[in-house]
Amino acid sequence: MADLLDHNQAEPSDISSALDVEQLDLNLYRSRNLSMLFEARGVFGGQVISQALVAATRCVKPEFTVHSLHAYFLLSASASMPLLYYVDRVRDGRSYATRSVRAVQGGRNVFIMLCSFQIPEFWQPSRHWPMQQAPHPDECDSEVEHIRRMAAQPDQTEESRTRLLGYAKSREQSPLLVKYAGDRNDDGRRTFLYWMKTKTAKQHPAAFQKVRILPVAIGLSLTRQQCILAYISDTHLVSAAANTSRLKRMKSNSPSALGMSASLDHSVTFYKNDFDCGDWLLYQMTSPAAAQGRAFCSGFLYAQDGALVAVVNQEGLLRAKVPPPSEETLQAKAKM
DSSP states (O other), X not given: OGGGSOTTOOOOSSHHHHHOEEEXXXXXXXESOOOOOTTOSSSOHHHXXXXXXXXXXXXXXXXXEEEEEEEEEOSOOOTTSOOEEEEEEEEEOSSEEEEEEEEEETTEEEEEEEEEEEOOXXXXXXXXXXXXXXXXXXXXXXXXXXXXHHHTSTTOOHHHHHHHHHHHHHHHTSSEEEEEEEEEEETTEEEEEEEEEESSOOOOGGGGOOOTTOXXXXXXXHHHHHHHHHHHHTSSHHHHHHHHTTOBOOSSOSTTBEEEEEEEEEEEEEXXXXXXXXXXXXXXXXXXXXXXXXXXXXXXXXXXXXXXXXXXXXXXXXXESOOOOOHHHHHHHHHO
């Protein structure tokens, strides 16, 4: 299978290519494209989540749309061979349905996800916390522009400049446009704000008409946007934990040097049935806690009009580049 994918493949510029899976059997799908972000150890987690969700949604009736997903990353996936997605039809009810998905590579489970679907009930009451104030997307520089400006600073070392330019190039190839909208610090609770959207044009507004007698049409357009948002949801979230802990990528072994970060688990809950990822979404992220080499992150995705689209929670691996304590120190602490 090695000829199907190039090793360490960059992100495709088209979001449809990033999400595409091939059906092999009734409940079995295979990735067509896998990508690794700059200096990443494995395939981008958002792509695995979104492809698994595409597979799961193809195994439910079209009037059902996902309302929540909960996933665990078990092993780093390689971009050199496809992922196989096995869907289990756990339950089918009148209003809700449940599916589980296993992503397998080289005979090993690398990812598992449980997702729940419902027939949308848009006539029910709706409420949510308001969106935080943020500068308009037109007032924010793109992530690529921001990184290139950092690389041009005279105090950058040649090594740092090379890494920054490499990261900027990889972000240029991404199917997403990202703009940093600043951060807030309210009583020690730091929140990071990003505007995000896909580079591809948004769908025609007619695709989101709330027609009661045509729930299937609603489901088909919404399902695609939910799968795209699943891809977006893993973008920069674990970095909120590193930034809150003031950990930076350095070579030196110090408490402020970031040694390793990765996603451990990830959940998304959807609350809006008429959104388009081709429009700007404000992703506000926070990291309430970190300990034991792990950090918890929470994110809220809002449409530009302030409507809440989805809530994201993630626990990530977060290690500072410091040596572990000696065996004697560990034994002494165990006796305390």
